[in-house]
Amino acid sequence: MKPPLLFSASCLLLSALLVRAEEPPREWIDPDTGHRIVRLSDEPGTASLYFHQNAYTPDGKKLIVTTPHGLATIDLSTRKIEPVVNEKVGVIVVGRKSGDIYYSKREGQESVIFATNLETKATRKVATIKRGSIASVNSDETLLLGSYSVSEEKAPPPSSSAQQMGEKNATFQADYKAKEKDGSPMVFARAKDNRLHEQLMKIREQGGKVLFTVNTKTGEVKEVYHEAEWLNHLQFSPTDPNLIMFCHEGPWHEVDRLWTIRTDGTDLKKIHTRTMNLEIWGHEFFSADGKTIWYDLQTPRGEVFWLAGYELASGKRTWWALDRNNWSVHYNVSPDGKLFAGDGGDDEMVAHAPDGKWIYLFRPTTTEEVGGIPVKTNDALIHPGRFQPERLVNMSKHNYRLEPNVTFTPDQKWIVFRSNMHGATQVYAVEIAKAAKAK
Numbered sequence: 482m483k484p485p486l487l488f489s490a491s492c493l494l495l496s497a498l499l500v501r502a503e504e505p506p507r508e509w510i511d512p513d514t515g516h517r518i519v520r521l522s523d524e525p526g527t528a529s530l531y532f533h534q535n536a537y538t539p540d541g542k543k544l545i546v547t548t549p550h551g552l553a554t555i556d557l558s559t560r561k562i563e564p565v566v567n568e569k570v571g572v573i574v575v576g577r578k579s580g581d582i583y584y585s586k587r588e589g590q591e592s593v594i595f596a597t598n599l600e601t602k603a604t605r606k607v608a609t610i611k612r613g614s615i616a617s618v619n620s621d622e623t624l625l626l627g628s629y630s631v632s633e634e635k636a637p638p639p640s641s642s643a644q645q646m647g648e649k650n651a652t653f654q655a656d657y658k659a660k661e662k663d664g665s666p667m668v669f670a671r672a673k674d675n676r677l678h679e680q681l682m683k684i685r686e687q688g689g690k691v692l693f694t695v696n697t698k699t700g701e702v703k704e705v706y707h708e709a710e711w712l713n714h715l716q717f718s719p720t721d722p723n724l725i726m727f728c729h730e731g732p733w734h735e736v737d738r739l740w741t742i743r744t745d746g747t748d749l750k751k752i753h754t755r756t757m758n759l760e761i762w763g764h765e766f767f768s769a770d771g772k773t774i775w776y777d778l779q780t781p782r783g784e785v786f787w788l789a790g791y792e793l794a795s796g797k798r799t800w801w802a803l804d805r806n807n808w809s810v811h812y813n814v815s816p817d818g819k820l821f822a823g824d825g826g827d828d829e830m831v832a833h834a835p836d837g838k839w840i841y842l843f844r845p846t847t848t849e850e851v852g853g854i855p856v857k858t859n860d861a862l863i864h865p866g867r868f869q870p871e872r873l874v875n876m877s878k879h880n881y882r883l884e885p886n887v888t889f890t891p892d893q894k895w896i897v898f899r900s901n902m903h904g905a906t907q908v909y910a911v912e913i914a915k916a917a918k919a920k
Contacts, residue, residue: 505903510916513875514839517912521555521897523562524548525905529897530572532811532824532886533716533766538580538599541891545575545582546908552582554599555908557890565597573615576622577719583607583618583625594625594695608695615695616715619722620771624744625695626715626725631688631707668829669882674732681731684711692727694744705746710736714763720771724793733761734782739774741793752791757781761831762789769816777812783831788812788821788843788868797860801845802867808832809841810881815889820844820913821868822896824885825876840874840887840898840911873911878902 508519526549530536536545543554551566565582573583573594581596592610597603608615613629659672667675684690689709695702705725706712713730723744729736739752739762752774753762759781766775771793778789778800786808790799801821809823810830821843826834847866856862873896879885883906885898895910 505907511873511875511911514872515915516873517916518874519560519910519912520907521560521910522546522548522908525907527553527899527908528906529886529888529899529908532764532813532888533714534572535574535577535719536888536897537891538575539577540580543599544890544897544908545572547572552584552597557892557895565599565602570595571614574618576618577620578622581622583615585610585615607697608700610695613691613693617717618697619717619744620720621722623697623722624717625697626692626717627695628690628692628712628715628727630684630690670830677730677732678735681711681735685709692725692742703744705744706742706749714765716765716767718771719767719769724771726765726767726774728763728765733763734759738763739765739776741774752776753778753789764811766813768814768818770818773818775812775814777809779831783833786832795860797864798862799864799866801843802865803843803870805832806834806837807841807843807868807870808834808837809887810884811886812843813887813889815893816891817893820889820893822873822887822889824887824898825881827881830881838876838879838881839872840876840885840896842871842873842896842913843868844871845869873913874898874909876900876902 505520508517510517528547530545542558543556546553546555551564551568551570552572553562553564555562566584570584570586573585575582576596581598583594583596585592585594592614594607594610594615596605596607608625610627612633613627615625615627617626659667659675661667689707690712691707692705692712693702694705711730712727714728716726718724724741725744726741728738728740737751737755740750741752742749757780761782762776762778764777768775774791774793776789778787779785780787786803786805787800788803807823808826810826812821812823814821823841823843825839825841826832826837828835845866846869879900879902883899883901885900887896887898889896895912897908897910899906899908
């Protein structure tokens with residue numbers, strides 16, 4: 482017997498309401514901050530890139546994101562989404578010169594690097610990698626940068642760095658379990674440190690890692706540097722095609738993390754030196770003009786928080802102080818270098834912030850000299866200041882096993898981030914200016 486028409490209509494209406502309830506809002510004003518937030522993605526499982534990967538086209542009009550099916554662009558003015566690569570690949574960067582998207586794909590026992598033009602969708606094979614993986618492309622797109630383990634004989638899967646392929650890799654080591662001495666489970670941050678330590682010990686025992694470059698025209702592979710350490714977080718300067726930044730990976734208190742080197746293997750330089758026990762630094766990134774390296778600094782770990790800057794040409798150091806609740810998993814800087822952003826963190830992370838789950842905007846304020854009297858050795862000293870924070874997005878419903886990874890849009894009007902605040906991972910943007918009715 483068929484159900485009554487009224488009953489059927491009610492079921493259909495209820496189903497429609499349930500579907501609508503599960504759909505994340507397209508746009509809203511955060512009642513706690515007064516800032517407008519928009520959802521840029523449509524499909525659950527879409528993610529923005531890791532915070533230091535260039536994800537914007539040279540004209541500033543489009544953003545690259547990963548999807549469950551591959552790669553897509555989002556037009557920042559119209560919000561139109563357009564598929565670019567319709568298969569699972571390891572995204573690397575958007576080329577700063579051509580605007581092509583570089584990515585890696587496994588073919589047999591090799592990792593093959595491709596580049597696809599975002600307008601024509603024409604795809605070219607750039608290089609074949611027999612050992613290791615590629616993490617960066619230099620500013621004039623003449624070189625690829627990668628690393629491989631000394632013990633490695635074959636190319637690994639194509640993901641060129643952690644957190645590149647949507648939610649699975651974006652929760653790198655999030656499911657690792659470890660126990661305290663009393664048998665109780667470790668909180669996420671402590672468990673992750675144990676996992677990093679295990680990986681570091683294994684890599685050291687196996688002879689460390691090798692940095693290498695690949696010529697994008699000829700395919701020539703050159704070894705740049707080899708050390709019995711876990712070399713990771715590889716980045717080319719956004720403006721100097723021959724400058725590489727890399728880190729010694731592992732628990733930050735175990736390693737001297739931050740280094741630079743030239744592509745010919747010369748001028749190896751340690752950017753920061755530890756001055757106290759448990760001093761840690763990391764999650765380093767270049768300023769947009771390539772003149773400064775910025776990094777999370779804690780003196781000591783989990784107690785005193787800074788975003789530290791090192792000016793490459795002069796060696797000048799600037800440290801911006803933050804309160805515990807303002808500490809962020811990752812920071813970023815606006816294209817003009819005047820504003821900073823952070824993606825916050827939960828109470829299990831290194832800062833143990835009781836109220837740190839926010840997307841932040843930071844305005845730096847310099848510490849004034851006493852009485853306006855300059856110190857004679859001022860240029861050789863650290864220049865301190867403080868971030869004045871502004872909360873942009875309430876992230877209380879976000880699970881920080883997925884790191885939000887904030888970036889400024891090229892026009893400096895929005896901050897893009899990824900979040901699971903409504904369930905599945907989506908890409909969002911928050912407007913830096915407050916919404917009109919909230920002013």
